[in-house]
Amino acid sequence: MALMAVRMPISLFFIPSTLCGSAETETGRVSQERLEENMEAALELYLGRINDIPFGSSVIKMYRGATDKRATELKEQRQNLLIYLRGSKSTKAELKKKEPNQYHYFELVWNLRKRYIVPNLPINYVFALKACYKEGCTHPVCKNGKPTNDSVWFSGGPTI
Numbered sequence: 001m002a003l004m005a006v007r008m009p010i011s012l013f014f015i016p017s018t019l020c021g022s023a024e025t026e027t028g029r030v031s032q033e034r035l036e037e038n039m040e041a042a043l044e045l046y047l048g049r050i051n052d053i054p055f056g057s058s059v060i061k062m063y064r065g066a067t068d069k070r071a072t073e074l075k076e077q078r079q080n081l082l083i084y085l086r087g088s089k090s091t092k093a094e095l096k097k098k099e100p101n102q103y104h105y106f107e108l109v110w111n112l113r114k115r116y117i118v119p120n121l122p123i124n125y126v127f128a129l130k131a132c133y134k135e136g137c138t139h140p141v142c143k144n145g146k147p148t149n150d151s152v153w154f155s156g157g158p159t160i
Helices: 030-049 068-087 089-099 102-116
Strands: none
Touching: 068 089, 068 102, 089 102
16 A cells, blocks of 8 residues: 655644743743744744645745844845935935945846836826837846737737
8 A cells, every 4th residue: 555645735734832832931921932932933834834835826935024034134125225216316326335236236127117117007006017128138028039929918809
């Protein structure tokens, strides 16, 4: 008789909240350190079981969130992005001098957005992008070249 590995459906997945022991102390109070230790252990277990499992025609990708080191980096990057988008000329110049790689990345993304944005649409309601297909564009769609047929909404339908 052959054994098969079967993944448990997500709906049947249970993680106890006391993986590292009870968070309750002898005095009846909750130990914050033990509580955090239990939550971290539960989170690691959950991510280990759920991440990269098939879901429809895709695969589930899970990220830790606020306790992840990458989240801290992204928060710092967001502050610099806000300076790039909304800052004065002097603060932008300071950012360019202090973080040249990040500033260059912001410029690449912003220039790509400017080339791809569909004009004359109410930007508060519609954010539509369309490939530019210009020579030297870094976007993978443009690198492949302009398709021979126009994209349509559905077979025999109007062009996009």
